[in-house]
Amino acid sequence: MKRLWAPWRIDYIRGEKALGCILCDKPEAAQDEENLILKRGAHGFIMMNLYPYNNGHLMISPYQHVDSLEPLSGEVLSNLMEMVKEALAALRSAFSPEGANVGLNLGKAGGAGIDDHIHFHVVPRWEGDTNFMTVVGENRVIPEDIVETYRLLKPHFKSEKS
Numbered sequence: 001m002k003r004l005w006a007p008w009r010i011d012y013i014r015g016e017k018a019l020g021c022i023l024c025d026k027p028e029a030a031q032d033e034e035n036l037i038l039k040r041g042a043h044g045f046i047m048m049n050l051y052p053y054n055n056g057h058l059m060i061s062p063y064q065h066v067d068s069l070e071p072l073s074g075e076v077l078s079n080l081m082e083m084v085k086e087a088l089a090a091l092r093s094a095f096s097p098e099g100a101n102v103g104l105n106l107g108k109a110g111g112a113g114i115d116d117h118i119h120f121h122v123v124p125r126w127e128g129d130t131n132f133m134t135v136v137g138e139n140r141v142i143p144e145d146i147v148e149t150y151r152l153l154k155p156h157f158k159s160e161k162s
Helices: 007-014 022-028 074-095 146-156
Strands: 037-040 044-048 058-062 099-104 120-125
Touching: 022 037, 022 044, 037 074, 037 146, 044 074, 044 146, 058 074, 074 099, 074 120, 074 146
Parallel strands: none
Antiparallel strands: 037 044, 044 058, 058 120, 099 120
C-alpha cells in the first residue's frame, strides 16, 4: 500500500468551520495575503482557491451576495468579466499555461461548492495535468505552495479599490 501524505489538510479537518459566507467575509477583512485576495475591483474581487483544482486556480466573485447572475447589473457583470480577462492574462504571464477552464457553477445541482454566492472559476491547464493521481487515486498533485503562488501572481494585478 502506498500513502499520500497531506499534513496541511489536518488544520481544515480539525479546525472550526467558518460560519457565514467566505465570499462576503474574506473581502471585508483587511488581510488580503492571508485570505489569498489578489485584486479588489469596483464591484468584485479575485481570490485564489484554497483547495485548487490546479496550481493557480482563481475565483472571481461580486461583493454582492447573490446566487445567480440575473440580480447583477450590467455594470457589475462587465466588471466581473474584465476581471476574468485580467486573471487569464496574469496566469498566462506568470505560468504560461497551455489552456484554461473558465466557468460558473450555479446551485448545488450545478456543482457549486458555495451555492448562495456566485463566483467564476479560472483554472490554468497544461497538457498532461490530468494524470494517474487524479484518475485512479482521486487526488490532485499541486506542485507549488499556495503562498508562493500568491506571491508570484500578485504583481500581475493592479488594484482598483483599496
